[in-house]
Amino acid sequence: GAVVSQHPSWVICKSGTSVKIECRSLDFQATTMFWYRQFPKQSLMLMATSNEGSKATYEQGVEKDKFLINHASLTLSTLTVTSAHPEDSSFYICSARSGLAGGLDTQYFGPGTRLTVL
Amino acid sequence: QKEVEQNSGPLSVPEGAIASLNCTYSDRGSQSFFWYRQYSGKSPELIMFIYSNGDKEDGRFTAQLNKASQYVSLLIRDSQPSDSATYLCAVRASGGSYIPTFGRGTSLIVHP
Numbered sequence: 769g770a771v772v773s774q775h776p777s778w779v780i781c782k783s784g785t786s787v788k789i790e791c792r793s794l795d796f797q798a799t800t801m802f803w804y805r806q807f808p809k810q811s812l813m814l815m816a817t818s819n820e821g822s823k824a825t826y827e828q829g830v831e832k833d834k835f836l837i838n839h840a841s842l843t844l845s846t847l848t849v850t851s852a853h854p855e856d857s858s859f860y861i862c863s864a865r866s867g868l869a870g871g872l873d874t875q876y877f878g879p880g881t882r883l884t885v886l
Numbered sequence: 887q888k889e890v891e892q893n894s895g896p897l898s899v900p901e902g903a904i905a906s907l908n909c910t911y912s913d914r915g916s917q918s919f920f921w922y923r924q925y926s927g928k929s930p931e932l933i934m935f936i937y938s939n940g941d942k943e944d945g946r947f948t949a950q951l952n953k954a955s956q957y958v959s960l961l962i963r964d965s966q967p968s969d970s971a972t973y974l975c976a977v978r979a980s981g982g983s984y985i986p987t988f989g990r991g992t993s994l995i996v997h998p
Contacts, residue, residue, distance in 0.1 A: 800984060802985070811974075811988065811989075811990040811991060812930070812974070812988050814985070817985060859927075859929075861929045861930075865984065873918075874918070874920055874932060874935055874978075874986075875920075875932075875976075875986065876932060877922075877929040877930045877931070877932075878929060879928070879929050880928065880929040882927075
């Protein structure tokens with residue numbers, strides 16, 4: 769149980785284009801999903817928290833107009849990187865809150881999406 | 887500001903040895919503690935969670951929690967080369983924000 773999928777697993781795009789990444793909780797309903805970014809050999813950096821049906825909460829320093837997050841259902845959240853530039857190249861990882869009882873109420877991570885902007 | 891500290895390592899142990907990974911946290915209100923494993927180029931994978939003082943064992947893994955001293959550790963018995971990865975500690979306070987705070991991770995290398 770508690771499986772999270774992400775699509776695509778990798779994407780290469782040209783500078784200036786937009787890229788959409790999907791995150792799905794496959795066997796549970798996730799009221800809260802998280803988007804992280806990780807640069808090589810760096811720690812996870814939380815970008816934003818999204819709750820189903822409401823606007824995402826962005827961490828300080830993350831441009832909400834550049835990283836559009838939509839959490840339209842209890843099993844799907846999307847991250848769109850708009851007008852991507854080479855410095856946006858990174859490993860983007862989503863996670864979903866399981867909402868299960870006790871300590872099982874934790875985050876399960878998707879497999880990640882590696883974005884390369886040329 | 888809530889902080890979670892981990893030694894970045896690398897921690898190098900021989901195959902078959904016990905690997906001990908430590909994590910300290912600053913928020914005394916923390917209630918839930920998690921260990922994730924992250925292989926290079928992959929996303930984190932939940933290994934264990936613990937929320938009561940003492941030890942919790944799952945196979946070769948043992949999580950140890952000491953709230954008075956504000957540390958949580960992960961022991962890996964009979965370490966295998968396949969255990970070589972970065973181990974992330976995550977800490978979450980009760981109530982308020984659900985969002986856990988992650989440490990920067992400790993790199994573990996198990997050499998044959």
